[in-house]
Amino acid sequence: MTIRTEPRRTGSPVAPQTGTPDALLLHPGEVAPGRARARAPLRREGPEKLTGEAKYADDLVFPGAWFGATVRSTEAHARLVGIDLADGFDWSTVVVATAADIPGENIVSLISDDQPVLVPVGGEIQHHAEPIALIAAPDRETLRAARRGLTIRTESLPPVFDPFASDHVFAHYEIASGDIDAGFAAAELVLEGTYRVGHQEQLYIENNAMIAVPREDGGVTLHGSLQCPYYVHKALKRALALDDVRAQVIQAETGGGFGGKEEYPSIIAIHAAILALKCSKPVRMIYDRHEDIAATTKRHPAIVTHRTGVKRDGTLVAQDIEVVMDGGAYCTLTPVVLSRGAIHAGGPYRCPNVRIRARATRTNTPPNGAFRGFGAPQTEFAAETHLNRLADALAIGPLDIRRRNVYRVGDTTPTGQVLRESVAGEEVLERAAEAAEFERLREKTARTRDDAAVDGSQSPLTSGKSRRASGIGLALAWHGAGFTGSGEVKLASVASVELTAAGGIRILTASTEMGQGTKTIFPQLVADTLGVPYEAVEIAPQDTAFVPDSGPTVASRTAMVVGGLCIKAAERLRDTVESATGRPFAEGYRDHAAKSGGVRIDQRFEPYPGIHFDDETYRGDAYPAFGWASCVAEVDVDLDTGEVAVTNVVAVDDVGRVIHQTLAEGQVEGGTLQAIGYATIEEMKLRDGRYLNDRLATYLIPTALDAPRITSILVEAPFSGAPHGAKGVGELPMDVGAPAVVAAIHDATGAWIHELPATPERILAALGVTAVAPSPTVPAGADRVEGAIEAPIVEGTDPRPDAPTDPQPLRGPQK
Amino acid sequence: MNVRLLVNGSPVELDVPGMRRLLDVLREDLGLTGTKEGCGEGECGACSVILDGQVVDACLVPISQVDGSTVRTVEGLARRAPERIGPTLDELQAAFLETGGAQCGICTPGMLMAARAWIDSDGGPDDAGIREAIAGNLCRCTGYTKIVEAIAMVARRDER
Numbered sequence: 003m004t005i006r007t008e009p010r011r012t013g014s015p016v017a018p019q020t021g022t023p024d025a026l027l028l029h030p031g032e033v034a035p036g037r038a039r040a041r042a043p044l045r046r047e048g049p050e051k052l053t054g055e056a057k058y059a060d061d062l063v064f065p066g067a068w069f070g071a072t073v074r075s076t077e078a079h080a081r082l083v084g085i086d087l088a089d090g091f092d093w094s095t096v097v098v099a100t101a102a103d104i105p106g107e108n109i110v111s112l113i114s115d116d117q118p119v120l121v122p123v124g125g126e127i128q129h130h131a132e133p134i135a136l137i138a139a140p141d142r143e144t145l146r147a148a149r150r151g152l153t154i155r156t157e158s159l160p161p162v163f164d165p166f167a168s169d170h171v172f173a174h175y176e177i178a179s180g181d182i183d184a185g186f187a188a189a190e191l192v193l194e195g196t197y198r199v200g201h202q203e204q205l206y207i208e209n210n211a212m213i214a215v216p217r218e219d220g221g222v223t224l225h226g227s228l229q230c231p232y233y234v235h236k237a238l239k240r241a242l243a244l245d246d247v248r249a250q251v252i253q254a255e256t257g258g259g260f261g262g263k264e265e266y267p268s269i270i271a272i273h274a275a276i277l278a279l280k281c282s283k284p285v286r287m288i289y290d291r292h293e294d295i296a297a298t299t300k301r302h303p304a305i306v307t308h309r310t311g312v313k314r315d316g317t318l319v320a321q322d323i324e325v326v327m328d329g330g331a332y333c334t335l336t337p338v339v340l341s342r343g344a345i346h347a348g349g350p351y352r353c354p355n356v357r358i359r360a361r362a363t364r365t366n367t368p369p370n371g372a373f374r375g376f377g378a379p380q381t382e383f384a385a386e387t388h389l390n391r392l393a394d395a396l397a398i399g400p401l402d403i404r405r406r407n408v409y410r411v412g413d414t415t416p417t418g419q420v421l422r423e424s425v426a427g428e429e430v431l432e433r434a435a436e437a438a439e440f441e442r443l444r445e446k447t448a449r450t451r452d453d454a455a456v457d458g459s460q461s462p463l464t465s466g467k468s469r470r471a472s473g474i475g476l477a478l479a480w481h482g483a484g485f486t487g488s489g490e491v492k493l494a495s496v497a498s499v500e501l502t503a504a505g506g507i508r509i510l511t512a513s514t515e516m517g518q519g520t521k522t523i524f525p526q527l528v529a530d531t532l533g534v535p536y537e538a539v540e541i542a543p544q545d546t547a548f549v550p551d552s553g554p555t556v557a558s559r560t561a562m563v564v565g566g567l568c569i570k571a572a573e574r575l576r577d578t579v580e581s582a583t584g585r586p587f588a589e590g591y592r593d594h595a596a597k598s599g600g601v602r603i604d605q606r607f608e609p610y611p612g613i614h615f616d617d618e619t620y621r622g623d624a625y626p627a628f629g630w631a632s633c634v635a636e637v638d639v640d641l642d643t644g645e646v647a648v649t650n651v652v653a654v655d656d657v658g659r660v661i662h663q664t665l666a667e668g669q670v671e672g673g674t675l676q677a678i679g680y681a682t683i684e685e686m687k688l689r690d691g692r693y694l695n696d697r698l699a700t701y702l703i704p705t706a707l708d709a710p711r712i713t714s715i716l717v718e719a720p721f722s723g724a725p726h727g728a729k730g731v732g733e734l735p736m737d738v739g740a741p742a743v744v745a746a747i748h749d750a751t752g753a754w755i756h757e758l759p760a761t762p763e764r765i766l767a768a769l770g771v772t773a774v775a776p777s778p779t780v781p782a783g784a785d786r787v788e789g790a791i792e793a794p795i796v797e798g799t800d801p802r803p804d805a806p807t808d809p810q811p812l813r814g815p816q817k
Numbered sequence: 818m819n820v821r822l823l824v825n826g827s828p829v830e831l832d833v834p835g836m837r838r839l840l841d842v843l844r845e846d847l848g849l850t851g852t853k854e855g856c857g858e859g860e861c862g863a864c865s866v867i868l869d870g871q872v873v874d875a876c877l878v879p880i881s882q883v884d885g886s887t888v889r890t891v892e893g894l895a896r897r898a899p900e901r902i903g904p905t906l907d908e909l910q911a912a913f914l915e916t917g918g919a920q921c922g923i924c925t926p927g928m929l930m931a932a933r934a935w936i937d938s939d940g941g942p943d944d945a946g947i948r949e950a951i952a953g954n955l956c957r958c959t960g961y962t963k964i965v966e967a968i969a970m971v972a973r974r975d976e977r
């Protein structure tokens with residue numbers, strides 16, 4: 003099968019030879035603190051993307067291809083009784099597939115085998131968007147008519163929507179260190195709080211898309227928008243009963259992923275492949291936005307309860323944390339999301355006595371899955387907001403309480419991991435506070451509030467003055483680099499660097515480009531190692547027929563783990579060629595290839611020295627290293643409407659080593675805005691297990707007008723286990739933006755928001771009962787402890803009158 | 818119905834259903850797949866093209882309404898050069914490449930057309946004006962910072 007690309011390609015686009023813009027990039031040899039050392043190359047595939055030449059899945063043309071569609075449940079929980087095809091439609095013009103047509107196992111292969119490809123007749127439907135049947139037709143109009151003619155019969159079953167009410171537990175963990183009871187006994191203040199976060203949609207601008215093309219050998223080749231070619235490959239083999247060769251997966255240009263194209267593409271690929279094999283034609287499964295939002299995975303909602311003991315000076319002595327996540331209808335990646343959420347739940351702070359209990363349960367809602375941050379943004383929002391409330395109760399500044407508790411080298415985490423190196427929490431905190439002038443601006447916002455109070459306006463809602471309130475907030479986070487625990491060891495990824503017989507240098511990995519810059523930084527790393535120009539290094543297409551399994555493109559692991567493998571492979575290639583030729587690689591490699599043929603080096607992951615984790619006891623080095631991030635956000639809150647405008651953000655991120663400054667900053671800026679959306683406007687509303695705002699007209703993400711000025715500062719605290727020191731950058735900024743915004747809203751209004759997003763409704767509800775009081779600005783009935791602190795004091799949680807009641811005590815299996 | 822268009826400077830004549838979307842005509846009938854579909858309801862701006870000088874969402878335009886119109890798409894930005902070396906990026910595309918204004922690239926064609934219209938209407942380098950000009954184009958990767966930077970860079974150059 004050939005791909006016809008339109009318009010006709012006219013060779014690779016090139017950048018014009020005009021002068022480069024001044025003052026934007028450093029010149030070679032220039033060094034700026036925390037910045038890349040020299041001018042980095044331009045994005046490798048940039049010109050194709052900028053001219054419209056880049057081919058995303060829906061841009062690929064396969065002559066004679068049919069269009070595929072998925073028939074889904076409309077009920078959250080039911081038994082499938084039958085599938086009926088209406089009379090009066092010529093069913094011979096289309097292909098219909100049900101569970102009975104699945105050649106292999108009816109399983110979407112991932113962690114657990116609980117999710118079917120299609121619900122079989124007699125089986126249970128677990129969520130309202132669950133796939134029941136598939137249809138392919140030669141044109142869209144016939145497809146629509148066929149869909150109208152296919153109906154499903156069901157018997158309703160009682161649904162479960164409350165994760166606390168569910169008795170089906172996907173995973174649970176308990177992490178403990180020290181003596182929690184002794185910790186609370188020694189505390190001088192005890193504060194409790196419950197924090198809630200809802201679903202968040204990844205909202206890549208390119209919807210999920212997959213095209214299946216039947217092969218002459220009876221197999222199928224998939225072209226699609228995806229993050230992890232080998233996840234799709236594995237799932238295809240199992241459901242279609244294919245071997246390694248007859249299942250082939252090729253990544254098309256991918257218009258954003260953010261985790262949303264980590265596991266979900268497997269289902270679409272299987273669906274398209276079933277149809278393609280049944281109709282013997284290429285089948286296009288291109289989701290529209292409505293289907294993409296309604297059916298694909300979201301960030302897990304979570305309810306996090308903190309009970310924390312501190313000394314008067316702000317020193318943490320006990321943290322008791324309960325995390326409950328809503329997994330949705332199937333397991334997907336939930337155990338791993340929960341694990342990361344639990345490990346990060348205490349925040350980047352030293353505390354001798356910790357208990358973290360976490361569980362995730364099943365509800366009859368569409369399955370939740372991977373999304374940038376992977377459980378950590380949920381629990382770190384809770385940790386940071388709770389710490390700010392503690393600081394408030396102790397009359398300590400948010401910066402000071404963090405200075406007192408932030409991890410330093412030598413400290414031990416709740417899993418017993420000793421932080422031996424690459425610990426930059428303090429540095430990112432100080433640099434963010436300094437760059438944002440945090441203390442000065444915070445004093446200013448406090449004076450503004452005091453002035454308003456002196457005017458006699460107890461409430462800005464009734465005073466007729468100061469209809470806008472400004473505030474500034476700070477947050478700090480850590481993010482484990484790479485897979486959790488023994489994940490990388492189990493993956494045993496392979497990356498290859500090849501000197502081809504024709505004298506070319508080529509990188510082979512399954513690591514995908516989806517905006518981050520994989521195709522730019524890998525050639526950079528390899529070119530630097532080999533001492534050849536960047537342009538001399540090619541990167542092979544992400545095609546399972548050619549590239550080794552370098553693992554999924556997730557967990558901010560690409561630069562650190564796979565980049566490290568590329569460097570090691572290049573080092574071995576360099577040594578091989580240099581010892582054969584006796585000349586530096588750059589001088590001898592072409593001759594070597596001409597005389598001796600090609601050389602390919604396959605580099606397999608080797609455990610980082612001194613890093614050990616026990617999956618059974620959850621003790622040890624949960625991650626080889628952590629990245630550190632701090633964020634200062636400034637907001638204006640409209641006191642009439644409750645609207646929040648985030649006006650300015652300083653984001654400081656320690657990524658270990660900056661490989662490409664522009665690309666790394668792009669990750670920080672984009673992640674920061676996703677976090678601001680999470681904090682302010684991105685809300686999924688559900689009714690009866692169905693998303694109500696499942697369109698782009700109703701699920702809102704920030705526009706250019708909503709976006710603040712974002713200043714990104716990159717810090718380098720290298721990780722010695724990676725040859726280049728990089729720790730990853732993708733997820734860090736997502737952890738830290740939301741708590742900074744919520745802290746700023748408090749600084750502006752005196753209201754604590756306990757539930758994301760901080761919508762106008764929630765802010766007004768919080769303000770309605772908690773007018774801005776004279777200094778210090780703490781809402782009546784909140785957690786302010788006046789005067790001397792008697793120990794221990796257990797404070798209430800949520801000052802809002804309409805606040806949901808606190809969750810029931812944790813039930814179900816606990817370790 | 819019969820429709821005549823001037824697309825990126827080339828005259829085009831088509832016989833298509835009158836309610837066919839301009840987006841589908843561009844992508845499927847003319848093979849100009851640079852223009853993307855992100856939502857199909859005028860929210861994301863990925864399908865932005867310049868229609869008789871105005872930025873429009875091509876997913877909301879029935880072809881019957883634009884007979885005789887001039888359409889510019891992302892494919893019309895780069896200067897065509899000898900086949901061997903391919904097109905040369907225009908100043909906006911080059912600025913996006915330099916600043917990092919394109920990441921995953923799916924919003925980029927629409928974003929470039931909105932930016933082109935801003936520059937062509939003598940829009941200045943001020944942050945607020947640029948943000949207003951691209952407010953109908955969603956980007957999920959960049960946080961908009963580097964996109965605004967790229968457009969401002971070109972606007973500043975034009976002012977000189």
